Amino acid sequence: EDQVTQSPEALRLQEGESSSLNCSYTVSGLRGLFWYRQDPGKGPEFLFTLYSAGEEKEKERLKATLTKKESFLHITAPKPEDSATYLCAVQVITQGGSEKLVFGKGTKLTVNP
Amino acid sequence: NAGVTQTPKFQVLKTGQSMTLQCAQDMNHEYMSWYRQDPGMGLRLIHYSVGAGITDQGEVPNGYNVSRSTTEDFPLRLLSAAPSQTSVYFCASTRTGTGYNSPLHFGNGTRLTVT
Numbered sequence: 675e676d677q678v679t680q681s682p683e684a685l686r687l688q689e690g691e692s693s694s695l696n697c698s699y700t701v702s703g704l705r706g707l708f709w710y711r712q713d714p715g716k717g718p719e720f721l722f723t724l725y726s727a728g729e730e731k732e733k734e735r736l737k738a739t740l741t742k743k744e745s746f747l748h749i750t751a752p753k754p755e756d757s758a759t760y761l762c763a764v765q766v767i768t769q770g771g772s773e774k775l776v777f778g779k780g781t782k783l784t785v786n787p
Numbered sequence: 788n789a790g791v792t793q794t795p796k797f798q799v800l801k802t803g804q805s806m807t808l809q810c811a812q813d814m815n816h817e818y819m820s821w822y823r824q825d826p827g828m829g830l831r832l833i834h835y836s837v838g839a840g841i842t843d844q845g846e847v848p849n850g851y852n853v854s855r856s857t858t859e860d861f862p863l864r865l866l867s868a869a870p871s872q873t874s875v876y877f878c879a880s881t882r883t884g885t886g887y888n889s890p891l892h893f894g895n896g897t898r899l900t901v902t
Contacts, residue, residue: 678829708890717791717877717893718830761830774845775891777829 676701678764680778687785690751695781697762698744705765705773707745709738712759712780721747721760752785759783789813793878793894800868800901808863808897810878816892818881819861820845821853823874824896830877836861868901875899 681696697707706725710718722731724740731738735756737748747760762778794809812819820835832845836855850872852864861880865872875898879891 710893715895717879717895718891720890720892723890763830774832775830777831779827779829 676764676766676776678762678776678778680760680762680781682781683779684782685784687749687752687783689753689785689787692748692750692752694749695747695760695783696744697747697778699762699764699776700743701764701766701776703767705767707740708763708765708775709745709747710761710763712761718761749783752783754785754787757783757785791878791880791892791894793876793897795897796895798897798899800865800899802868802870802901804868806865806868808865808876808878808899810861810863810894811859812861812878812880812892813859814880814882814892815858816880816882817858818883819855820879820891821851821861821863822877822879823847824877825874833863833876865899868899870901873899873901 678699706723708723709721712718722738727742729740735750739746759780759782761780763775791812817838821833822830824830831847833851834845834853836842839855839858842853842855855861875896877896878894881891882889
């Protein structure tokens, strides 16, 4: 069964304190991995897509990396406005040949000033 | 450019009532989908559509119906609401008609409570 596990479930940081969020997956037929940010009362907002091991993407204070079994979302010198829930989703090919997204449960990040 | 618009934002139903959650997108996306988000669980796919006139079931389709008569609209119908359908519902769309080669664009959700 395709599974996506995010850790930690919740993370509290002080402003400027860098850290990483983890997304590990056990899937067959990986096509891509997506990171989304979700603010309270809002829908998820796309951040990054990673397709192959070794790939990295950056956006402001965020950097996403991908290995064969997991992805990391590194947050450098975070600010309070980075507080949100970060979702990881893996795009896989089903046995029937169609594609589907499997979402993790998310990591709730709180950055204190 | 509004993106993906969902209405209503909040809804309270009694068990057994029916209702339709509306979703519209103005990006000319072929692919549209409905997810539900429950505490402690990842987003789960209810139904999806790869183009007008084509719909298919996702992971948790029971109790829900969909139709896709236009590219822009993808309503989700609850046939007979049950407390287990209390959730936040998200509509999402993407450009391609055959998969997830472009990222999903989400609406801001409908928070549904069934009493």
